[in-house]
Amino acid sequence: MTEVIEPAIETVTIDVVLSALADPVRLTLVRAFDAAGDWACGSDVVRSTGVTIGKSTLSHHIKVLRDAGLIRTRVDGVRRLVMLRYDDVERRFPGLLALLRGDGRAAT
Amino acid sequence: MTEVIEPAIETVTIDVVLSALADPVRLTLVRAFDAAGDWACGSDVVRSTGVTIGKSTLSHHIKVLRDAGLIRTRVDGVRRLVMLRYDDVERRFPGLLALLRGDGRAAT
DNA sequence: CGTACTGTTCGACGCGGATCGAACAGTACG
DNA sequence: CGTACTGTTCGATCCGCGTCGAACAGTACG
Numbered sequence: 001m002t003e004v005i006e007p008a009i010e011t012v013t014i015d016v017v018l019s020a021l022a023d024p025v026r027l028t029l030v031r032a033f034d035a036a037g038d039w040a041c042g043s044d045v046v047r048s049t050g051v052t053i054g055k056s057t058l059s060h061h062i063k064v065l066r067d068a069g070l071i072r073t074r075v076d077g078v079r080r081l082v083m084l085r086y087d088d089v090e091r092r093f094p095g096l097l098a099l100l101r102g103d104g105r106a107a108t
Numbered sequence: 109m110t111e112v113i114e115p116a117i118e119t120v121t122i123d124v125v126l127s128a129l130a131d132p133v134r135l136t137l138v139r140a141f142d143a144a145g146d147w148a149c150g151s152d153v154v155r156s157t158g159v160t161i162g163k164s165t166l167s168h169h170i171k172v173l174r175d176a177g178l179i180r181t182r183v184d185g186v187r188r189l190v191m192l193r194y195d196d197v198e199r200r201f202p203g204l205l206a207l208l209r210g211d212g213r214a215a216t
Numbered sequence: 217c218g219t220a221c222t223g224t225t226c227g228a229c230g231c232g233g234a235t236c237g238a239a240c241a242g243t244a245c246g
Numbered sequence: 247c248g249t250a251c252t253g254t255t256c257g258a259t260c261c262g263c264g265t266c267g268a269a270c271a272g273t274a275c276g
């Protein structure tokens with residue numbers, strides 16, 4: 001099997017999504033996956049962000065994001081590739097991804 | 109003085125907003141204030157939602173929402189009136205309020 | 217088969233935050 | 247002034263969750 005179970009986007013609530021995005025590490029992950037654009041190895045991505053966490057912690061965050069319907073996981077040999085569910089997320093929560101990558105970060 | 113200090117909307121980051129909205133009680137509060145449409149007493153609003161919390165807890169949540177730039181507080185005699193910062197929030201985080209009141213709640 | 221690597225699972229730990237009650241501040245009113 | 251009411255502030259408590267390490271599972275490769 002090369003696919004990992006993920007919730008149907010219709011069953012995902014905005015409440016769960018907000019809880020998932022509330023954590024700074026997960027928010028960084030989502031932005032990094034968004035910057036990657038397509039399938040990327042979670043370990044490589046987190047390494048590129050400069051965030052230092054254990055692999056068990058990363059596995060935990062990946063699971064939370066997957067349960068929140070934000071990402072999709074595929075098995076590729078010994079490693080797992082992750083990708084944002086662009087279409088699903090945009091259809092169910094229009095404008096959400098734009099808010100995350102928007103300029104609502106720095107202050108003026 | 110009839111106004112309570114609130115952060116300039118430009119200084120508010122999406123990270124803080126997401127953290128503020130991650131709590132179920134605060135999310136309920138925002139939706140209730142949104143449904144109210146204009147100035148409303150926090151105690152009355154929370155009572156209408158059926159949520160039962162102490163007044164100190166409510167005061168805490170109101171402060172978190174205010175620091176997140178989502179609501180505005182005005183002093184009216186012995187009570188404080190609260191209102192969503194519709195224009196500011198919509199300008200800084202377009203589509204955010206729509207996401208909260210959207211149908212991203214129930215599953216089909 | 218044995219080794220090496222990636223990632224998951226399972227307990228356990230620690231901290232931040234939600235919650236409460238009590239005390240205090242400010243206003244309205246008689 | 248004294249009483250009553252609303253809301254804030256301050257400690258204290260409690261619990262969820264992020265974090266880690268160790269053990270385990272699955273794959274690749276010689």
